[in-house]
Amino acid sequence: MPAITPSLWFDDNLEEAEQFYTSVFPNSYIEQVQRTTEAGPGTPGDVLACFFVLDGTRFMGINGGPHFQFSEAVSFVVHCKDQEEVDYYWDRLVDGGEESQCGWLKDRFGLSWQIVPDRLFELVNDPDPARATAATKAMHGMRKIVIAEMEEAAANA
Structure with a gap:
């Protein structure tokens, strides 16, 4: 059965959000962080996406910009x-x-x-x-x- 992972769209504060959420919930951690490369979008080195786990539930986050709230x-x-x-x-x-x-x-x-x-x-x-x-x-x-x-x-x- 395929896994379902909630994906959360952030403006540009994904790194702060993943650190906050993993500090609140037990058994939580940041699994993987993808940073922007020279190919873009955005500034190279900025967090583009990540996977994090909150007490056993896996989430994906993206820094997608201000388009969606x-x-x-x-x-x-x-x-x-x-x-x-x-x-x-x-x-x-x-x-x-x-x-x-x-x-x-x-x-x-x-x-x-x-x-x-x-x-x-x-x-x-x-x-x-x-x-x-x-x-x-x-x-x-x-x-x-x-x-x-x-x-x-x-x-x-």
């Missing part, structure tokens, strides 16, 4: 086992970026992430519709997901 139409979901993991990834990825709603954020490069605890799915899929609705409403009022607040909402339903 990231949008929320594509995001990466980080499944977290508990609030400590939610806080860790949220705090690092939102640094220099911007918060959105319901666990979504944009990092400093404009890439969208969803930082979601596994407990969220349990709460919004509770077999008791009142509990599921209360948890969902609580989530809608959040930026970063706070598990305890969702659990409290479900318990008080």
